[in-house]
Amino acid sequence: MSNILVVQGSPRGERSHSRRLAETFISAWQDVNPQSQATRREVGRTVIAPVNEAFIAAAFHPEPQARPLTMRADLALSDTLVAELMAHERLVISAPMHNFGVPSGIKAWIDQIVRIGLTFNHSLDNGVSQYEPLVLGKKALIVTSRGDFGFGPGGQLEAMNHADTWLRTVLGFIGISDVTVVAAEGEESAEHSFARSYAEAEQRLLALARTF
Numbered sequence: 001m002s003n004i005l006v007v008q009g010s011p012r013g014e015r016s017h018s019r020r021l022a023e024t025f026i027s028a029w030q031d032v033n034p035q036s037q038a039t040r041r042e043v044g045r046t047v048i049a050p051v052n053e054a055f056i057a058a059a060f061h062p063e064p065q066a067r068p069l070t071m072r073a074d075l076a077l078s079d080t081l082v083a084e085l086m087a088h089e090r091l092v093i094s095a096p097m098h099n100f101g102v103p104s105g106i107k108a109w110i111d112q113i114v115r116i117g118l119t120f121n122h123s124l125d126n127g128v129s130q131y132e133p134l135v136l137g138k139k140a141l142i143v144t145s146r147g148d149f150g151f152g153p154g155g156q157l158e159a160m161n162h163a164d165t166w167l168r169t170v171l172g173f174i175g176i177s178d179v180t181v182v183a184a185e186g187e188e189s190a191e192h193s194f195a196r197s198y199a200e201a202e203q204r205l206l207a208l209a210r211t212f
């Protein structure tokens with residue numbers, strides 16, 4: 001049995017296409033996996049604290065076991081979010097494209113869960129950095145919606161996509177390399193049928209729910 005963590009990144013609520021697509025997927029996935037639990041983590045309509053100096057000092061403390069209480073408090077949210085990620089075998093991130101990247105809540109969530117000693121390790125081998133991913137055995141799905149179109153592989157705007165492509169990089173860095181991306185494109189485009197793109201994304205998600 002797998003449990004699924006859904007990280008919701010759109011600042012929009014009911015109007016959000018990426019949220020609605022993700023909910024379609026979760027509902028279908030739960031039909032296939034009736035014993036499984038879905039946990040929703042809101043990061044789009046609430047403020048996830050950005051990394052600050054106190055966080056950095058605490059996270060990179062040379063002796064993590066000897067962190068003073070104040071430093072542990074500075075990492076409390078991060079510890080919670082990392083534990084939540086670790087407790088789920090499947091991860092869904094729903095997020096619109098914002099300014100060619102991810103919305104700030106998704107960036108803040110990533111900054112909280114990429115933690116040395118917890119989700120990755122770093123060492124030097126003859127002066128060369130070695131990275132060890134620590135989040136193993138998970139699969140991720142990124143469900144996204146975009147105003148323009150052509151950001152996927154081979155598309156005319158592919159080089160401007162720093163959203164799901166960046167998520168793939170950073171998830172891989174911590175060990176989640178099995179990542180599927182499903183996108184609906186063209187919400188703000190006159191030349192592209194968003195309705196068709198949305199319907200295709202829905203069909204892909206319904207099919208994926210059987211195997212994810």
Ligand SMILES: Cc1cc2nc3c(=O)[nH]c(=O)nc-3n(C[C@H](O)[C@H](O)[C@H](O)COP(=O)(O)O)c2cc1C
Pocket residue numbers: 010011012015016017018019095096097098099100101145146147148149187188
């Ligand atoms: C602040 C902001 C920035 C955006 N930046 C982009 C962008 O860089 N590229 C793009 O194609 N669409 C962009 N959009 C459009 C959204 O990606 C599009 O409306 C998407 O469908 C919203 O998803 P949601 O309904 O899940 O919130 C932007 C929208 C907002 C509000």
